[in-house]
Amino acid sequence: MDNLYIPATKHSPEIDFDYQKNTLLLSGQSYPENTAVFYQPIINWIKDYIDQIDDQETVFNISIVYFNSSSSKVFMDILDLLDNKAKEGGSFIINWHYDKEDEIILEHGEEFKEDLEHLSFNLLVK
Amino acid sequence: MTELSIFDAEKDIIKNSKTIVDDKQFNDNPLYEDYQKLAVHYEKLFHQFERMMKISDRQQQQLLNTKDYILNYNEELKQLNATKDKFFSIIAHDLKSPINSFLNISNILVNHIEKFTKAELVDMAGDVKKAGDNLFKLLENLLFWARIQMERIEFKPEIYSLDTIVYHNISLLQLNADQKGIKITSNISEDIKVFADPDMLNTILRNLISNAIKFSNMGGAITISHSESENYNKISIEDNGVGISLGDQEKLFRIDVNITRPGTDDEKGTGLGLVLCKEMIEKHQGLIEIDSTPGTGTVFMFSLMKKPQYSR
Numbered sequence A: 001m002d003n004l005y006i007p008a009t010k011h012s013p014e015i016d017f018d019y020q021k022n023t024l025l026l027s028g029q030s031y032p033e034n035t036a037v038f039y040q041p042i043i044n045w046i047k048d049y050i051d052q053i054d055d056q057e058t059v060f061n062i063s064i065v066y067f068n069s070s071s072s073k074v075f076m077d078i079l080d081l082l083d084n085k086a087k088e089g090g091s092f093i094i095n096w097h098y099d100k101e102d103e104i105i106l107e108h109g110e111e112f113k114e115d116l117e118h119l120s121f122n123l124l125v126k
Numbered sequence B: 001m002t003e004l005s006i007f008d009a010e011k012d013i014i015k016n017s018k019t020i021v022d023d024k025q026f027n028d029n030p031l032y033e034d035y036q037k038l039a040v041h042y043e044k045l046f047h048q049f050e051r052m053m054k055i056s057d058r059q060q061q062q063l064l065n066t067k068d069y070i071l072n073y074n075e076e077l078k079q080l081n082a083t084k085d086k087f088f089s090i091i092a093h094d095l096k097s098p099i100n101s102f103l104n105i106s107n108i109l110v111n112h113i114e115k116f117t118k119a120e121l122v123d124m125a126g127d128v129k130k131a132g133d134n135l136f137k138l139l140e141n142l143l144f145w146a147r148i149q150m151e152r153i154e155f156k157p158e159i160y161s162l163d164t165i166v167y168h169n170i171s172l173l174q175l176n177a178d179q180k181g182i183k184i185t186s187n188i189s190e191d192i193k194v195f196a197d198p199d200m201l202n203t204i205l206r207n208l209i210s211n212a213i214k215f216s217n218m219g220g221a222i223t224i225s226h227s228e229s230e231n232y233n234k235i236s237i238e239d240n241g242v243g244i245s246l247g248d249q250e251k252l253f254r255i256d257v258n259i260t261r262p263g264t265d266d267e268k269g270t271g272l273g274l275v276l277c278k279e280m281i282e283k284h285q286g287l288i289e290i291d292s293t294p295g296t297g298t299v300f301m302f303s304l305m306k307k308p309q310y311s312r
Helices: A035-052 A068-088 A103-114 B008-022 B032-116 B119-151 B164-179 B198-214 B248-251 B272-283
Strands: A004-006 A014-016 A023-030 A059-068 A090-098 A122-124 B158-161 B183-186 B193-196 B223-228 B232-239 B288-293 B297-305
Touching: A004 A035, A014 A035, A035 A068, A059 A068, A068 A090, A068 A103, A068 B032, A090 A103, A103 A122, A103 B032, B008 B032, B032 B119, B119 B272, B158 B164, B164 B183, B164 B193, B164 B198, B164 B223, B164 B232, B193 B198, B193 B297, B198 B223, B198 B232, B198 B272, B198 B297, B272 B288, B272 B297
Parallel strands: A023 A059, A059 A090, A090 A122, B183 B223
Antiparallel strands: A004 A014, A014 A023, B158 B193, B223 B232, B232 B297, B288 B297
């Protein structure tokens, strides 16, 4: 499979998924004009990725400063995919990065963390 | 008692669907599997929805806060811009004319100095000095006012004797008063203490006393007195001079109108003195008032809070 890199725009985050290093990065703002169109290839890549990994540890860094409601639905779906994979034996570390000054993003992170049971979700100050 | 929730109906549906899924008698129903999937998905969706609502509410609140902040900021910028406009208009009007007269006299001196008698030259040198003094006074006030606007002047109140500071300012202006035969009396007793910023109170007193001298006739009298209420010290400066018409009284403290008129001995003003006084008195949570009758005299009263509540 190929790595996935999408540069950031004003409305969409930078995506840097590296299957060889087992690192995923989602960074920036997320309010694309069409959330489904933007995230479709990303979700597909993640589905392919979790199908082909064994017991390697994957680190997923999320550093998001603003996102719209449909993006938050997509984030939850992605995290659910990973949580389900972790339940079957995959190992995932999610790092939710937030600015020290930005308590709102910290609280959002706590919301995303809430329903996840099988992966480790860290809230980290930038 | 269960927690109040906007999702009671959804929670009921989830509870009922679980009862049905768990009930063995429905296991053989051909729709059982679809129903079970639906129930599981509904619950998952419900949890996502619940969390998304929280996130969304929080984000909307944050946007509102940001909007408020920007609106306030905008208002502040508008005021600053108005202040800046006023500042430039003062520079344009009030700084230009004294500099002009300054230049005119120097031009005459440079080009025609040999045509004048010594007595005339002494006179002109006196005029140059007057113009220079006035220019300096205007600049000083302008810069002081600009610094207050920029909040560069720290407000540092102290407790000290009112009597001492009043006498200090009278003595600074005694010469001007003597020239017009004006008698300045202070009725302030030695034990009165005020809580004020000394630099500011000096400027306030200097401006008000020199105004009183300016607009008093030869042989006039100026009286400085003190009274107090529960929260305020009140200081008044009274003269029996030319007075100020009602129409002009309203404009005295406004920077955008900026009136100035010459004194009884043709003393020039800056039009900034009272504006400055008002700003500084407001820093003390106080008020400045005027009571004047043209032809009879003027009283300026200002109050200083005994213990100012800090608003900034």
